[in-house]
Amino acid sequence: MLNAIFVAWALLLVSTALATDFSDGKATLNAPSLDITNFYSFRSDKDANNFVFAFNVNAHKPGKVAQADLFDDTAKYTIFIDTNGDDTAELEINVFFKSANTQYAVFVGKDVMVGNLGEVSQTGNMKAFAGYRNDPAFLDYEGIANFFSTFCTKDGGYSAKGLRCKDTGKPDNYFGNFNVGSVVVEIPIKTITGKDDPKLGTIRTWVRSFKRSGQVE
């Protein structure tokens, strides 16, 4: 039930490793390096012919996650890009990490960019980055959690300050003091759509994290 979810949120407030998409299931709570906290996809401000895909994992207080634990070096992270609306990817961006996360490899289709963690790599018009970054997420985590757990029935009513109930303080960007493991990839839109006009077409995109199961289908 929802109350139970938000009680879990409250308990997680004391955790040092916490995702923006908190309460996202046991599988991710037990594996923060595979817990995708947020996914972004947008046209580059620097070059309108390029598109940026980014995802974050492993939200944590500064200094609480060692580099070897930031990403899962036995896992795969995949950004799926569907260009014809059938919810099957025509292009995949696959991301892997070397042992102890000393390097990353970003495959755009078959093309690969390899770099040291925390450094930008580039191949042609494509760029990639993986490493620590300040969490860009911004939201009043505590206010939202309290609002949905009580609906302001226990705090003297709704204050109309964001989603804060009365006597529960002011809205605050809880995640402003968190770091994350970030993967950012910028590629030409033509690589995605196959079209010269960067304003032509529709993209449907999502990201998944995978573990090896040892099971080959």
Place this chain on the structure above:
Amino acid sequence: MFKTSRIILPILFAGTIVSCGKTKDSDDWYKDLLDLKGWSFVDRSGMPDTNVFLIDSDQYKDAFNQMYDEEPDLSTFRTKVKEKADELRGKVTGILEAEDSGTGNLTSTALSEMLVPDVLSIDLDSDVKFPNGRRFDDDSMDKMLGLILNRGKLLSHGDGLSDGVSFNASDLTASFPYLTKALEAE
């Protein structure tokens, strides 16, 4: 069409893995990784926080993250999203402003079809900002709250339902990868 087991099995490849004769410690550690088989879903993200707000119980949250984009998963999770949205909208009635109405009304059925499967859709001919894509500086939480609770006139490009926290421009940089460096430990 990729097919991967959604069942999380004990990890057999912890630590240094071997792929087609290469180890992940070698200089060409990445060469054959695309050929590896046997991956299991763990997490998924398209739109932000659908799972948090609209899917009940850890059992279904994991299943939502590991779902296939086809029946019966689609109908199962669309039903769950619709039911939870109806419940939440009922609970905030009388607390928040009235629901959007008329052409601005986002029904819970339409919401469920928007959020399941969990993908971020982008029309390249339109301004790319949430929910048509998602930029780092988009206030996607305000807009997700508006979508879920049917408030803030999202269908007519309204701002959604504010949580009182706004973007801080100093959180981004002008050059790739655009995100600011990690904070130092105190």
